């Protein structure tokens with residue numbers, strides 16, 4: 637479930653209140669919609685409440701917003717994952733933190749292009765993320781808006797950046813490692829991936 641950051645803190649509390657009867661069906665909460673002017677700190681209290689309720693937490697940050705929004709998401713919202721995070725690359729200390737804590741980043745190439753986060757797919761920073769040792773993953777964002785499911789996002793990268801097979805495999809592995817599956821489920825998925833790779 638996601639809170640819309642261009643709305644008020646109260647509206648996020650209202651959404652949470654409406655969701656209370658169905659919390660057992662909700663894995664976690666996120667924060668999306670337009671970033672600029674709506675920093676993570678605006679939602680620190682509602683995220684604290686969500687964590688108390690045992691919900692996992694994630695937030696869009698550093699997509700159009702500055703690296704400071706990523707710091708805020710980590711330190712004030714205490715997110716377990718950053719959605720997008722592209723602009724983290726502007727801040728070396730932040731990259732170090734993301735690498736040390738292996739915070740998953742959910743990167744969405746086709747959406748990055750449509751929203752002008754990158755001007756050309758060939759300039760997508762995916763290789764910089766991988767080179768920095770970050771737990772970066774490839775995702776579809778919202779396929780209805782951005783024109784493609786996850787495989788289309790992989791293809792878009794393959795066609796435009798000099799990515800190697802090993803790096804593609806690393807991205808696939810990261811998808812499981814960075815997911816909200818249990819450790820047992822992650823291991824099972826990674827084993828299936830390894831088995832599938834043997835057939836190539």
Ligand SMILES: [Zn+2]
Nearest residue numbers: 668696719777
């Ligand atoms: Zn998004």
